[in-house]
Amino acid sequence: MDQTALAGMVERIMPQEIAFATEASILGGSGSGQPLGISNSNVVVTQAKKSGQTATTIVTENITGMYSRLWAPSRATSIWILNQDAEPQLTTLADSNGNALYIPPGGLSDTPYSRIFNRPVIMSEHCATLGTVGDIQLLDLSQWLAVTKGGIRGDSSMHVRFLYDERTFRWMFRIGGQPTWNSALTPLNSSSTLSPFVNLATRS
Numbered sequence: 001m002d003q004t005a006l007a008g009m010v011e012r013i014m015p016q017e018i019a020f021a022t023e024a025s026i027l028g029g030s031g032s033g034q035p036l037g038i039s040n041s042n043v044v045v046t047q048a049k050k051s052g053q054t055a056t057t058i059v060t061e062n063i064t065g066m067y068s069r070l071w072a073p074s075r076a077t078s079i080w081i082l083n084q085d086a087e088p089q090l091t092t093l094a095d096s097n098g099n100a101l102y103i104p105p106g107g108l109s110d111t112p113y114s115r116i117f118n119r120p121v122i123m124s125e126h127c128a129t130l131g132t133v134g135d136i137q138l139l140d141l142s143q144w145l146a147v148t149k150g151g152i153r154g155d156s157s158m159h160v161r162f163l164y165d166e167r168t169f170r171w172m173f174r175i176g177g178q179p180t181w182n183s184a185l186t187p188l189n190s191s192s193t194l195s196p197f198v199n200l201a202t203r204s
Contacts, residue, residue, distance in 0.1 A: 014171045015152055022175060026144060027081075027126045027137075035177035038144060039134055043181040044197040045069050046133060055204045056131030058089035063101055066138050066198045067117055071185060074140035074196040079120045082136040083127040090116070133202045140196035146177035 029037035038044055047069050050061040070078060082090075090102035103115040114121035119138075128134035153172045160168040184193040 010169055011154065014154065014169075018152055018171065018173050022173070023124070024126050025175075026141075026146075026177065027124075027134075029177075031178065035146070035175060036179070038137075038139060038179060038197045039199065041179045041181075041197070042183045043143075043179045043195050044199055045184045045193050045195040046199045046201050049201045049203045053203055057203060058086060058093070058130075058136060058200070060093045060095065060101060062136075062200050063090075063093060063116060064095075066136075066200055069192065069194055069198045070138055071140070071194045071196050074143065075117075075119075077142050078138055078140045078196070079122055080116050080136065080138055081122050081124045081127055083125070083129055084123045085130040086127075086135045087123065089130065090121075131203045133199050136200050138198040143180050143196035144177060145180050146175060148176075149174040 025035045025037055027037050028039050029035040030040060031037070047062065047065045050059055053059060053062075067075075091104075093101040095101060101116055102121070105112055105114050111120070127137065151173070154169070155171075156167055156169045158167050179197065181196070184195040186193050
């Protein structure tokens with residue numbers, strides 16, 4: 001009975017943990033024995049903070065600056081990802097006409113997600129804490145290529161630890177991935193680099 005209950009719990013939890021680790025590698029993988037994450041690639045561009053900006057804040061100029069550094073074709077497929085600690089900073093942001101930049105889910109956004117510049121806003125604990133580079137990111141994940149071999153494989157055995165009346169489990173998932181770009185783009189008539197992956201510089 002104990003083994004049956006444990007097996008049911010493990011089979012439910014382990015795929016969630018594998019998904020968690022995969023998401024972490026997409027954003028921050030080292031590329032050594034794991035996918036090359038966006039933040040560790042040569043493709044990501046980092047938008048500078050506003051001159052004199054207070055530490056651990058996000059201001060309107062940060063958001064508009066990040067959006068201006070996003071490669072134009074990615075605007076239709078990008079998403080905002082941010083640490084949940086950063087969300088309160090967005091609720092008072094407005095453009096020069098007083099229009100809110102951050103639209104909460106439902107209501108005017110008419111979607112299950114919040115919106116900035118009409119692109120979904122998704123909370124992720126993989127993002128850095130507020131004020132640190134990576135606390136808010138603007139990403140077009142269609143420009144990050146993943147290759148997997150099979151799906152998640154789970155095995156169990158009563159034989160490995162038979163003398164101890166224990167069942168053993170193992171889980172395997174093979175994935176490789178990296179950005180489809182080698183570096184950020186310098187446009188023909190601009191000196192500001194563009195990318196499908198944009199971070200905000202540290203504010204401290």
